[in-house]
Amino acid sequence: MKTAVVYYSLEGNTEYAALKVAEALGADVIRIRPKKAYPTEGFKKFFHGGKDATFKSRPELEPYSFSRDGYDLVILCSPVWAGTFTPPLRSFLAENDLRGMRVAVMVSSSGGNTAKCISQISEAAGAETLAAEVSLVDPKTRPSEENERRIAAFIEELENIRRTEE
Numbered sequence: 001m002k003t004a005v006v007y008y009s010l011e012g013n014t015e016y017a018a019l020k021v022a023e024a025l026g027a028d029v030i031r032i033r034p035k036k037a038y039p040t041e042g043f044k045k046f047f048h049g050g051k052d053a054t055f056k057s058r059p060e061l062e063p064y065s066f067s068r069d070g071y072d073l074v075i076l077c078s079p080v081w082a083g084t085f086t087p088p089l090r091s092f093l094a095e096n097d098l099r100g101m102r103v104a105v106m107v108s109s110s111g112g113n114t115a116k117c118i119s120q121i122s123e124a125a126g127a128e129t130l131a132a133e134v135s136l137v138d139p140k141t142r143p144s145e146e147n148e149r150r151i152a153a154f155i156e157e158l159e160n161i162r163r164t165e166e
């Protein structure tokens with residue numbers, strides 16, 4: 001099952017988990033980045049990202065290579081911003097029609113509610129159901145056994161799907 005891990009990460013937490021999953025599954029990694037990077041410091045960090053997330057902005061992305069035809073499974077990974085998913089992932093989903101594809105979702109937050117964010121990603125991707133989903137709490141900056149357990153369970157769920165497919 002050819003798998004793509006598509007992720008945006010501002011400060012490395014989503015990236016940490018996305019790369020772990022990609023390595024375990026032997027997946028291709030597609031990192032998405034806005035042309036104009038979001039600030040990582042102070043008030044601006046929450047202001048700009050929070051505003052763009054709330055207004056469902058779709059910033060222009062740096063070039064990336066992805067074609068849905070190459071994959072059986074796409075794992076979409078994003079931090080939670082203002083209760084929803086990040087503008088760069090919104091741009092990616094606007095540029096790539098994933099309807100009919102098998103999709104899994106991984107989100108990273110600082111501990112807020114993530115159910116809405118996960119269902120919004122699923123809806124924006126046009127997925128009727130998700131192959132798997134996982135919610136992490138700052139897995140890089142606040143490492144915990146719980147995060148590692150959830151990452152491992154997510155990988156296992158996807159491996160099980162692969163086993164039944166092959």
Ligand SMILES: Cc1cc2nc3c(=O)[nH]c(=O)nc-3n(C[C@H](O)[C@H](O)[C@H](O)COP(=O)(O)O)c2cc1C
Binds near residue numbers: 011013045108
């Ligand atoms: C602009 C902005 C808005 C955020 N909004 C939320 C939020 O609504 N709920 C939450 O739990 N965490 C929120 N966070 C925290 C991040 O989701 C969390 O720290 C995440 O693990 C960061 O992932 P990253 O290191 O991959 O960027 C926000 C962070 C930023 C920068």
